[in-house]
Amino acid sequence: xxxxxxxxxSPPRLVALALPLLLACSAKGDDKPVIGLITKTESNPFFVxxxxxxxxxxxxQGATLxxxxxxxxxxxxxxxxxxxxxxxxxxxxxxxxxxxxxxIVPAIKKARDAGILVIALDSPTDPVDATDALFATDNYxxxxxxxxYAKARLGATPARIATLDLIPGHPTGAQRHNGFLSGFGLPSxxxxxxxxxxxxxxxxxxxxxxxQAKGQTAMxxxxxxxxxxxVVYTVNEPSAAGAFTALKNAGKEKGVLIVxxxxxCRGVQNVVDGALTATAQQYPLRMAELGVEAAMAFxxxxxxxxxxxxxxxxxxxxxxxxxVPSLSADKALGLCWGDK
Amino acid sequence: MIARRLxxxxxxxxxxxxxxxxxxxxxxxxxxxxxxLVLSQVMVVxxxxxxxxxxxxxxxxxxxxxxxxxxGSIVMSLLAVKHGWHPAMAIAxxxxxxxxxxxxxxxxxxxxxxxxxxxxxxTMNIAFAITQLVSRAQTFTDLPPLxxxxxxxxxxxxTPIAYGAVAMLLLYALAFVxxxxxxxxxxxxxxxxxxxxxxxxxxxxxxxxxxxxxLSGLCAGIAALxxxxxxxxxxxxxxxxxxxxxxxxxxxxxxxxxxxxGIVLGSLVGAMIVGVFRNGLTLMGVSSVYQILVTxxxxxxxxxxxxxxxxx
Numbered sequence: 001x002x003x004x005x006x007x008x009x010s011p012p013r014l015v016a017l018a019l020p021l022l023l024a025c026s027a028k029g030d031d032k033p034v035i036g037l038i039t040k041t042e043s044n045p046f047f048v049x050x051x052x053x054x055x056x057x058x059x060x061q062g063a064t065l066x067x068x069x070x071x072x073x074x075x076x077x078x079x080x081x082x083x084x085x086x087x088x089x090x091x092x093x094x095x096x097x098x099x100x101x102x103x104i105v106p107a108i109k110k111a112r113d114a115g116i117l118v119i120a121l122d123s124p125t126d127p128v129d130a131t132d133a134l135f136a137t138d139n140y141x142x143x144x145x146x147x148x149y150a151k152a153r154l155g156a157t158p159a160r161i162a163t164l165d166l167i168p169g170h171p172t173g174a175q176r177h178n179g180f181l182s183g184f185g186l187p188s189x190x191x192x193x194x195x196x197x198x199x200x201x202x203x204x205x206x207x208x209x210x211x212q213a214k215g216q217t218a219m220x221x222x223x224x225x226x227x228x229x230x231v232v233y234t235v236n237e238p239s240a241a242g243a244f245t246a247l248k249n250a251g252k253e254k255g256v257l258i259v260x261x262x263x264x265c266r267g268v269q270n271v272v273d274g275a276l277t278a279t280a281q282q283y284p285l286r287m288a289e290l291g292v293e294a295a296m297a298f299x300x301x302x303x304x305x306x307x308x309x310x311x312x313x314x315x316x317x318x319x320x321x322x323x324v325p326s327l328s329a330d331k332a333l334g335l336c337w338g339d340k
Numbered sequence: 341m342i343a344r345r346l347x348x349x350x351x352x353x354x355x356x357x358x359x360x361x362x363x364x365x366x367x368x369x370x371x372x373x374x375x376x377l378v379l380s381q382v383m384v385v386x387x388x389x390x391x392x393x394x395x396x397x398x399x400x401x402x403x404x405x406x407x408x409x410x411x412g413s414i415v416m417s418l419l420a421v422k423h424g425w426h427p428a429m430a431i432a433x434x435x436x437x438x439x440x441x442x443x444x445x446x447x448x449x450x451x452x453x454x455x456x457x458x459x460x461x462x463t464m465n466i467a468f469a470i471t472q473l474v475s476r477a478q479t480f481t482d483l484p485p486l487x488x489x490x491x492x493x494x495x496x497x498x499t500p501i502a503y504g505a506v507a508m509l510l511l512y513a514l515a516f517v518x519x520x521x522x523x524x525x526x527x528x529x530x531x532x533x534x535x536x537x538x539x540x541x542x543x544x545x546x547x548x549x550x551x552x553x554x555l556s557g558l559c560a561g562i563a564a565l566x567x568x569x570x571x572x573x574x575x576x577x578x579x580x581x582x583x584x585x586x587x588x589x590x591x592x593x594x595x596x597x598x599x600x601x602g603i604v605l606g607s608l609v610g611a612m613i614v615g616v617f618r619n620g621l622t623l624m625g626v627s628s629v630y631q632i633l634v635t636x637x638x639x640x641x642x643x644x645x646x647x648x649x650x651x652x
Contacts, residue, residue: 034625042629066625071632074577076479080570081381085622088374089366099577102479106572168477 032064035295036086036094037288038079040123042069045264046284047097049337050121053288054095061296066091073209074167076100080107093117093295095288101126101171117298119305121287123172126194133294133305135287137313139172139261140179140191142280143233145315145324146259147183149278150231152321153257157230159184159201162222164208164215164234164243169194173235176261180233203229208239215242223250234260237267237279244275263316265336271318271329278317278326284337286311350645351594351609354638358613362620369623372499380502382615384409384570385585387508387563389593389607390515391442391556392586397519398549399532399599400456402556404445405563406582407467410575412438412564414471417480417574420487427486435561441467442557446550464583471576480574491569504566508608511562515604528552532599588614588635591642598646613638 037054039047051067058065066089070078076099084107086094094116098104101124108118108130120131128134151159163180166173174189177196181188186199198205204222208215215234219242222229232247234240240260247253253275260267263281270276294305314335315326327335363370388405395402416434419425425433441463448459490507493500519525530538531548539545567578592610595602618631 042627064625066622068622068628071581075581076573076575077384077567077571077578078581081618082622082628084377084381085619088368088377088619089623089625090368100479100575102481103571103573103575103577105481168472169479 032062033296033299034064034066034086034089034091035292035299036082036089036091037065037067037121037291038082038086038094038096039067039069040073040075040079040097040099041071042067044073045338046122046262050097050284050288053285054292057289057292061292063292063296063299065292070099074099076103079104083107083111087111087114087116091116092299093119095119095121095291095295096131097122098125099123105130117295117304119291119294121291122284126171128308133307133309135290135294135309135311137282137287138310139175140182142261142282142313143176143179143181144183145280145313146233146261146278147180147185148324149183149315149317149321149326150180150233150257150259151184152324153277154231159186159231160226160229161202161231161233162204162206162219162226162229162243163196163202164206164218164232164239165196166235167207167209176235177233180259184231208235208242210236210239212238212242215239216246217242219243219246220249223247223252227252230256232256232258234258236260237262237264237270237276240267240276240279241270244270263314263332263336264338265333266338268316268329268332268336271316272333274318278315281314281316281327281332281335283311283313283335348594348603348606348609351592351606351613351642354592355609355613355616358616358620362616362623366620366623369620372497374619374623376499376501376505378612378615378619379505379508380570381619382611383502383504383508384563384567385582385589385614386608386611387511387559387566388582389586389589389611390511390604391552391559392590393515393593393595393602393604393607394519394528394552395456395556396587396590396595396597397528397532397599397602398552399535400449400549400552401460401587401597402442402445402553403457403460403583403587404441404464404467405460405556405560405586406579406584407464407471408438408441408557408560408579409563409567409582410577410579411441411467411471412561413568413574413578414475414480414576416487416564416568417483418474420484421480421482421574427484430484431487431565434564435558438561438564439554439557442554442560443550445557446553449553450546450549468579471579475574475576477576479576481572483568483572483574487565488569488572490566491572502570504569507562507566511559512605512608519604524548524551529600532601534600585611585614588639591639591646594642594646596646597643601646 055065068082118131120134174194178189188197203226206218208218232243237260257277259278261280316332317326318329320326412434415437416430419433420430490504527543527548589610590607593606
């Protein structure tokens with residue numbers, strides 16, 4: 001059989017060899033300063049928007065933006081590779097949303113030791129000062145806003161809460177979850193704690209990984225065990241949409257409050273339609289613009305950005321309640337990100 | 341022998357053309373520092389792919405190797421950091437666990453006669469779950485220097501070459517010689533070409549199969565150490581893309597998914613092709629989604645070529 005190996009240099013293989021030429025048209029040959037952007041994935045709309053914002057800001061400022069990403073959320077090795085490749089590409093500044101807040105730190109240190117400005121966007125590293133600066137939503141505050149709102153809406157009714165969380169050990173997920181409980185007035189963990197608090201009012205906790213289908217499954221299972229759930233906290237809007245589908249299929253969508261974080265156009269539209277009770281809106285475009293501005297300032301003047309810059313968060317709800325300031329969903333549609 | 345060299349030539353030509361292309365696109369690509377960077381980026385998948393090649397040569401597949409690697413790296417970190425074991429003992433412990441995991445795969449394939457795809461699909465999930473449970477999904481930092489030593493570099497002129505990359509190349513040389521020059525190596529090909537004929541020829545086919553899966557487990561243990569060395573942390577989320585990346589590398593390297601045909605050095609070339617695309621496209625400023633797209637197309641073409649060459 002091995003005598004048949006000759007045809008391996010065959011037409012299909014030759015097509016494969018020609019493939020790189022198809023990509024040649026996208027080649028860049030200028031000497032603009034290079035800014036790198038590393039996101040968690042290139043498929044999550046939040047990061048798609050962030051990348052678009054960064055590309056526009058870089059083009060406006062006369063820089064080339066090179067974007068790279070991990071293959072999936074949690075792919076630390078992929079982000080390490082991206083940092084190395086961006087260093088090889090001559091990037092002077094790197095903006096990164098770390099998939100794993102701890103595991104990425106040694107790779108970031110290498111880049112900073114090489115004189116590259118590194119700014120964390122959206123997700124802090126652990127420790128936070130492993131990057132020069134952090135431009136991000138205050139996730140704990142985002143959680144507190146929706147927690148306060150849910151409590152105000154529920155009033156004196158005893159709370160039976162389900163939480164659809166991110167992935168184990170993820171600071172963003174932990175901060176939103178614990179912030180929500182704190183805003184709701186329940187015992188919770190402080191901002192820096194990377195575990196999820198579970199007071200007795202939280203009857204069901206499930207990791208839905210920010211995914212709509214997993215959110216639906218998690219909610220269905222929670223309802224099986226606890227049909228009397230009246231508040232659902234979700235870590236992001238896709239999982240909230242999944243939870244709503246599950247509640248609707250069970251005929252319970254009217255009596256249950258669903259709150260979430262993100263502020264995407266689809267999510268805000270869900271608030272308008274009543275499929276989502278309230279959401280906390282964050283601003284990925286602003287993170288990207290501020291990041292690119294800081295990178296350009298560093299390239300031009302060698303001045304490094306530092307510390308934490310809160311890129312803002314606002315509570316979005318259809319019906320406002322007394323004592324909890326919120327923006328109406330109609331107004332929020334003008335500020336939302338992603339496809340409308 | 342000539343035919344086998346030609347089988348190896350296809351992937352090698354593909355790699356060289358890709359390198360030429362990227363060298364023309366970016367002046368930074370064809371530097372010693374960048375090429376050695378690519379080598380260190382592929383060392384984890386490269387070492388896993390040695391075990392995967394052995395298994396695929398026998399006509400099987402190991403979908404669990406990446407997750408077993410993650411388990412190994414967590415066991416090593418846990419023993420060294422939490423339980424205070426001597427780092428050398430922690431490494432041995434991690435490799436022991438991954439080799440046992442490979443043995444379990446092998447026993448399920450040979451004793452209970454389950455299809456390798458199903459067995460390793462199952463153990464992949466089991467290894468993932470155990471990894472999450474024992475690590476509590478937490479990443480381990482502040483590891484003892486011995487665990488990250490392979491991430492250090494030896495300087496050749498002004499090019500740093502990671503010890504881990506050198507270790508990978510040595511392992512490939514070893515695997516190449518063993519597969520080509522020893523009876524055990526020939527038995528692997530015989531079992532993959534025709535299991536029944538190999539059995540009738542007096543080869544202990546179960547022993548060959550069991551060895552292939554155990555060696556794949558051992559490779560996962562070595563890869564675990566390399567993964568720790570590369571990222572300086574024990575990461576429970578690692579290994580998720582490596583499972584299928586190794587299959588990609590093996591297939592791109594010209595080894596037949598139907599077993600019995602292939603050359604282990606091809607898998608190194610296959611891993612390098614993927615690494616070169618990722619690195620080169622990033623240097624050019626092209627989205628890494630294209631790297632995934634190109635890899636997907638190349639895999640289909642490689643398997644199509646294999647199929648086509650069988651019919652010819």
